[in-house]
Amino acid sequence: MKVAIVGAGSMGAVNAEAHANNPNAEPTYLHKENVLKAASYGKHVICEKPITGNFEEARTMNNKPKLLLIGLEGLNHWPGFPEFDTVGIVDLYNEANESSWLLEELEKLPLYSSLDEALEHTSPDVAVVSVPGGGKTTIDAEAKLLASGIDVLAKKLRLNAMNDVDRLKQACDQGSGRLYVGEHYHYLPSVRSLKKAVQDGKLGDIVQVTWRCLLPYEKYDWMKGYRHLAMEDLAYHHLGVLHDVFGFHPSTVYAQSYEPSFSQSATRTVVSMLAETEEGYRLNYQTVWCSKLKPFSYLGELSVEGSQGSVELTEKGLKLYSYFGRKRKVEQLDARYDGPWGLLSEWLEFTAGSTGSPFTFQSFEPVLRAIYRAVESSERRIVM
Secondary structure: OOEEEOOOOOOOEEEHHHHHHOOOOOOOEEOHHHHHHHHHOOOOEEEOOOOOOOHHHHHOOOOOOEEEEEOOOOHHHOOOOOOOEEEEEEOOOOOHHHHHHOOHHHHOOOEEOOHHHHHHHOOOOEEEEOOOOOOOOOOHHHHHHHHOOOEEEEOOOOOOOHHHHHHHHHHHHHOOOOEEEOOOHHHOHHHHHHHHHHHOOOOOOEEEEEEEEEEEOOOOHHHHHOOOHHHHHHHHHHHHHHHHHOOOOEEEEEEEEEOOOOOOOOOOOEEEEEEEEOOOOEEEEEEEEEEOOOOOOOOOEEEEEEOOEEEEEEOOEEEEEEOOOOEEOOOOOOOOOOHHHHHHHHHHHHHOOOOOOOEEHHHHHHHHHHHHHHHHHHHHOOOO
8 A cells, every 4th residue: 555645735635546547637535534444445545744544554454345236147146255345236237026046145235226226325435237148238327336436346348339338438537436347258277377378478479369169059038138149248258368368459350240040049149250450460260159069168269379389278278389389388377266256356456456457447448349340340241
């Protein structure tokens, strides 16, 4: 925790992180007791006059961040986070009729019918948003939370179009809270092992990336919430992995997205995409979510050709090959966080100044824009 004394003044302190994000905005002043509270969360504050208080003691105070749960999706698998003081649940997506499967510890929490009602009765530091499979990110709720200085953890963004990306960007630019984006495939052991091999220079310059994913025919009502299921839902994770490992800023994109006659899922379940990236590699991407072939895998199979070596990645692990095609040893890492809820653990580590480094909206934005460029390429049948 860092505290900078910058001079005299009549107020206590200013929220440095919020002011840095939007330097033209009026600073948010904190009273002395809130400075100590902010210190206990690991927040950075700038004091306008010296404030007496034991900041080292404040860091170890048992002040847990207050957590507001928004949406009931996935709460039947709530892992429990004793590091948070969970203050309530907001039924933003009208799922309360399914609340019978909430865990006992969550059933004891107040259930609010709207975000406004929840904010009247609670003062959360952070909110986690869980959007049901067939629903969409509201954006209005996220914007209100960010404007109130509340960090938002979006387990998964479910958007409609590029316009939604623009609206989220505006909300992030105008709010003093921060939006963190969940994508849990990059927590997988094989993906973490690949990232380390790349960082260690085992592959040299990345030249070609090929990703192929096969899934069986499936038909669920929630799928109808997407116009381009494979591109908007599954590629969200795959391209998120690419961005985490290599960076993914496509300079050109050409995509096809369609529904075969035998699919009958009322959405487009096949996608193929070619892309050239600013990072220098080319991508050949294909997902078939109505395949009769095996093996089935949500992660799929990824092969990478580099100037000094190659890799094959699957759910089973990572195989590394030298420039001459000889198999080489590669360090196999363990999973780092636990699935979709891992974002909360990563946020806790990050705010404590530890090793966590969750996607912010700004760092994940290139993935979202790539998805909707690909959607437009498919619909207009042009190179974007």
